[in-house]
Amino acid sequence: MWASIVYLGTQALCIKLFPSHAMGVSYPFMILAPWLALAVCWWHARDCAQRTRLLWTLVCTALVVWGIGILFAAWEDLSFYNPMAGADFSDFLFFVYGMPILLAISSPTEGEHNSAFVWLDAVQVVMTALLIYVAAFSVLPFTPRNGHTLSISRLLVIYNFEGFALAAVATLRLLAYTNDGEERRFYQILCSYLWIYASLAALYNHITISTNEHTGLYDLFTVLPFAVLSILAVTLFSEREETVQSARRKPLTLFIDNASPIFFTITLLVLAAALVREHYYIGMSGIAVALAVYAIRATMLQSRYMHAQQELQVARDKMEAMSLTDSLTGVANRRSFDRTLEVEWRRSVRRKSPLSLLMIDVDFFKNLNDKYGHPYGDSCLIEIANALQTALPRSSDLLARYGGEEFGIILSATDARGADTVAFRVREFVRALHLKNETPIGQFVTISIGVATYEFPHEGASADLIQSADEALYRAKRHGRDRIEFAVPATITRESAATSAKVR
Known part of the structure; x- marks a missing residue:
């Protein structure tokens, strides 16, 4: 801060001491100011996150353009001073200076x-620079000027509009940040x-027009913004704490953040529309470029959105599958x-088709765990589950781990005879595994169904179907295990009630 005060004080003192050469002594201070601000900003931004460093790079680029512009202004004024002649090349650079800043403002907050x-954005920058040049000099670049340049009064109006428009849009952009952090401080x-x-x-432009003087103490107005920029960069960059921005943001904040990438496109469109009357083809070319850029950007964003939705659906499907799958047996x-x-x-009721349920329990599983250890018990459950799955005749039949060492099989559109056949088949498949488990009923793992x-x-x-199958299972266990019990629920029709309980 003190360095900035000394810098401004020295400039004011030189202007006062050499009033007849005020322009000559003031320009070195005005030329040096943006470069010093650039050095301060870059020095303090070099340790920022990559995205914030990119934003500061754009601002530093703007300062470079402005610094080159003031060099041309000094050369123009000191060599052939004519402040009211109209737009010069330095004025073109002062307009272009705002484009990197607008790019920084238009940069989205989040996402790759x-x-x-x-x-x-590069296409928009080139087109915008072309339109600014045509607006200022009424000719295309690299062609002889026809002497018809932008008047000084209109030039200053556009200067003021550009300055306040950038400030307003940047303020609107600031609303997209609700928590503190590097980008918010930027x-x-x-x-x-x-x-x-x-x-x-x-204020400087107003004084210049009203007094018809090109230099004086109000030259400090040119240096002061860069001094403030340096002071703020030093002050706010000393706060290195980074707070993660909240994932839940207000609708207005989200709207501003998502709309920011088209700020530059809108600027290009407005500038091109303003040139249509005097330079029809150039203006229409600018409008076409703006609309094309917007259409391409919108299409790409829509494609990315659809791709993200597909990835999200795949992730949801995976999560759903994981939530419906037993982690041990698969x-x-x-x-x-x-x-x-x-x-x-519900389908069975609607179609009046049979529905069967098998409840399966591994016999003496506690004895297996106690005698051979839980890892062996887990291995047995995995092999049993694979055998049960292999034994099912249809892919539509569902095998599920009901709990612990108990499994359930849902057989849609399957009558009592078909269920009995499947039950016998799965029992034989488990027997064929020959998993060791010495019990009162044998040496290998068996199941009750x-x-x-x-x-x-x-x-x-x-629930009645589950209860009936469960009762049949416990009856099989009471009757000696390694067997199949078939139960008929009490709620079926009389024609089916004639079916007797079968035991194997």
Whole structure:
């Protein structure tokens, strides 16, 4: 801060001491100011995150353009001073200075930065620079000037409009940040600088026009914004704490943040529209470029959105599959079992088709765990689940781990005879594994099965089917295990009630 005060004081003192050479002594201070501000900003921004450093790079680029512009202004004024002649090349550079700043303001807050967007922005920058040149000199670049340049009064109006428009848009952009952080501090600094720059530039232009004088103490107005920028960069960059921005933001904040990338496109469109009357083809070319850039950007964003939606759906499907799968055995879990049984029950009622359920329990599983250890027990469950899955005759049949060492099999459109066949088949598949488990009934792992069938379910609920199959399972265990019990629920019709309980 003190360095800035000394710098401004020295400039004021030199102007006062050498009033007849005020322009000559003032220009070195005005030329040096943007370069010093650039050095301060870059020095303090070099340790920022990559995205924030990119924003500061754009601001530093703007300072370079402005610094070159003031060099041309000094050369023009000191060599052939004619302040009211109209637009000069330095004025073109002062206009172009705002484009890197507008790019920084238009940069989106979040999301990956596609290289195609960089090229689109580059196209807009080139087209905007071309339109600014045509607006200032009424000719295309690299062609002889016809002497018809932008008048000084209109030039100053456009200067003021550009300055205040940048400040207003930057302030609007600042609203997209609700928590503190590097990017918010960047926009705080940028907004403060732009408002001071726009206000002092408008005051300087007014004094220049009204007094018809080109230099004086009001030359300090040219240096002061860069001094403020340096001070703010030093002050705010000393706060290195980074706060993560909240994921939940207000709708207005989200709208501003998502709309910011088209700020530059709108600027190009407005500038091109303003030139249509005097330079029809150039103006229409600018409008075409603006609309094309907007259409390409919108299409790319829509494609990215659709791709993100597809990826999100795939992730949801994976999460859904994981939530419905038993982590140990890889078959369906209890949640999937309950959901599928309810669906099949309703379908069976609607179509009046049979529905069968097998409840399976591994015999003496506690003895297996106690004697051989839990890792062996887990290995047995995995092999049993694979055998049960292999034994199912149809892909539509659901095998689920019901809990612990108990499994359930849902057989849609399967009557009592079909369920009995499947039960016998799965029991034999498990027997064929020859998993070691010495028990009172043998040396290998066996299973007990309870089977329940609803031939024509007109009343009751899926819970009744589970209860009937469970009762049949416990009856099989009471009767010696390694067997199949078939139970008929009490809610079936009389025609089906004639079916007797079968035991194997």
